[in-house]
Amino acid sequence: MPEQVEDALAEKVIRVIAHTQRIPPESVSLDSTFEALKIDSLDGINIVFELEKEFNIEIPDDGVQNLRSVRDTVEGVRTLVRSKDQAAPSGAA
Amino acid sequence: MNRVAVTGQGLVCALGNTVAEGWARLIAGECRILPMKDPGSPPYKFRNGAEAWDFKPLDHFTEKDLVMLERFALLAVVAAREAVAQSGIRFEGDLSDRSAVITGSSVGGQFTEEEGYIRLYRENNPRVTPLTIPRTMANAGASRISLEFGIHGPAYTVATACSSSNHALGQAFWMVRNGQITAAIAGGSEAVFAEGLLRAWEAMRVVAPDVCRPFSADRKGLSLGEGAGMLVLENWNHARARGAAILGEVIGFGMSSDAHHITQPCVEGPAKAMDWAIRDADISPDQVDYINAHGTGTLANDVTETQAIRTVLGKRADSVLVSSTKSMHGHTLGAAGAIEAVACLLALKHGIVPPTVNFTARDPACDLNVIANEARTAQMQIALSNTFAFGGLNATLVLKGSED
Numbered sequence: 494m495p496e497q498v499e500d501a502l503a504e505k506v507i508r509v510i511a512h513t514q515r516i517p518p519e520s521v522s523l524d525s526t527f528e529a530l531k532i533d534s535l536d537g538i539n540i541v542f543e544l545e546k547e548f549n550i551e552i553p554d555d556g557v558q559n560l561r562s563v564r565d566t567v568e569g570v571r572t573l574v575r576s577k578d579q580a581a582p583s584g585a586a
Numbered sequence: 587m588n589r590v591a592v593t594g595q596g597l598v599c600a601l602g603n604t605v606a607e608g609w610a611r612l613i614a615g616e617c618r619i620l621p622m623k624d625p626g627s628p629p630y631k632f633r634n635g636a637e638a639w640d641f642k643p644l645d646h647f648t649e650k651d652l653v654m655l656e657r658f659a660l661l662a663v664v665a666a667r668e669a670v671a672q673s674g675i676r677f678e679g680d681l682s683d684r685s686a687v688i689t690g691s692s693v694g695g696q697f698t699e700e701e702g703y704i705r706l707y708r709e710n711n712p713r714v715t716p717l718t719i720p721r722t723m724a725n726a727g728a729s730r731i732s733l734e735f736g737i738h739g740p741a742y743t744v745a746t747a748c749s750s751s752n753h754a755l756g757q758a759f760w761m762v763r764n765g766q767i768t769a770a771i772a773g774g775s776e777a778v779f780a781e782g783l784l785r786a787w788e789a790m791r792v793v794a795p796d797v798c799r800p801f802s803a804d805r806k807g808l809s810l811g812e813g814a815g816m817l818v819l820e821n822w823n824h825a826r827a828r829g830a831a832i833l834g835e836v837i838g839f840g841m842s843s844d845a846h847h848i849t850q851p852c853v854e855g856p857a858k859a860m861d862w863a864i865r866d867a868d869i870s871p872d873q874v875d876y877i878n879a880h881g882t883g884t885l886a887n888d889v890t891e892t893q894a895i896r897t898v899l900g901k902r903a904d905s906v907l908v909s910s911t912k913s914m915h916g917h918t919l920g921a922a923g924a925i926e927a928v929a930c931l932l933a934l935k936h937g938i939v940p941p942t943v944n945f946t947a948r949d950p951a952c953d954l955n956v957i958a959n960e961a962r963t964a965q966m967q968i969a970l971s972n973t974f975a976f977g978g979l980n981a982t983l984v985l986k987g988s989e990d
Contacts, residue, residue: 535850541791554806
């Protein structure tokens with residue numbers, strides 16, 4: 494089950510990035526760099542804003558500055574979602 | 587071309603309600619970026635701001651005035667009153683037609699707009715105050731100043747984000763220099779501590795969680811501030827003829843657009859503005875003694891500004907005195923250029939460089955002669971004052987100390 498959830502997570506991140514950049518999701522892969530996708534720092538802040546909403550997480554400023562690729566973003570979101578789930582009281586959705 | 591004298595200065599910001607109060611704190615190196623009166627609910631990610639802590643509107647205005655004017659306009663008017671009182675200028679007869687009011691404000695009145703949205707969208711009440719337009723318009727301060735002093739010449743407001751008031755001062759300077767007008771009240775004001783605006787700054791992730799530390803290795807962003815600065819600029823001969831005290835001189839102005847990115851700074855644009863200003867002043871880069879830097883304390887600005895200063899000043903960049911007074915009064919956005927022009931003129935007059943406070947460690951990428959934490963005495967004649975705005979708009983003033 495974790496594998497499935499994690500794949501779904503990556504797909505969701507890609508969807509958010511594609512929507513924010515107004516580009517087709519199929520043009521975004523895990524291996525895409527922000528540079529190749531023409532994502533600059535302001536776009537990055539906008540993407541992070543949408544990801545925070547989508548996953549109900551808070552992404553620290555330091556984390557934003559280090560994002561360079563879709564894979565970085567997916568792994569960063571995954572870490573934050575996991576720590577949120579661990580922090581949630583047992584039985585919580 | 588006419589020489590352009592500064593015969594009056596006005597200041598109200600976190601540093602105090604007058605030029606004298608502000609100068610005392612500038613040379614004391616007192617950081618006035620302090621816990622905000624309203625920390626937000628939920629709390630903002632930054633806890634500090636540079637509010638005009640001691641400003642009490644009813645000390646300066648009637649209740650009726652407060653119905654008509656928003657905070658950014660009140661601040662502008664109070665600073666203009668101080669500048670005009672110091673100048674002793676009276677806008678009468680022909681002079682009232684040959685004088686201008688040119689102000690800068692990034693966003694104008696935000697409080698009334700936000701109150702209107704609360705009514706509309708939270709309370710489902712379509713009745714917003716009929717004073718919304720006159721209170722929020724960015725020229726509200728300029729218009730009130732022209733009304734109050736009976737100035738019938740050009741009056742307008744420039745909105746170029748953080749360069750607004752340098753653009754306003756620069757235009758006023760050129761108009762006096764070219765002889766189109768004899769005098770001007772020019773500067774700018776901003777009142778940023780409105781919740782919607784603060785949330786927007788929060789979302790941009792450029793505000794330091796604690797305080798701004800311009801040019802310091804551990805800087806984490808800017809600190810927001812509010813306030814106003816105003817100058818009376820006057821045809822030199824006119825000022826002399828009426829026996830006015832000349833506080834300093836504006837001798838050059840330059841501006842440029844990066845045409846690079848909507849928010850990311852670059853080196854070339856700011857360098858072009860500084861270069862133009864120096865050429866406009868007909869001085870050489872070696873004559874620049876002090877730079878009041880834009881110095882916001884963001885990672886990007888301070889590095890690109892350093893490189894731009896090096897590009898324009900060459901070898902002189904090793905020794906030119908540099909400070910960012912934003913470390914004390916915050917980044918006052920559309921008022922920044924005006925407040926910092928006042929700081930420059932006072933620095934030149936007193937021979938004291940106000941410091942960059944909150945400075946903890948040198949950053950090799952910002953290898954300028956940054957005057958850190960404590961004011962320094964220095965013989966100075968000429969200062970540059972930089973403002974660089976989101977949108978890539980740059981404006982630099984060249985100021986000279988008084989010969990009196």
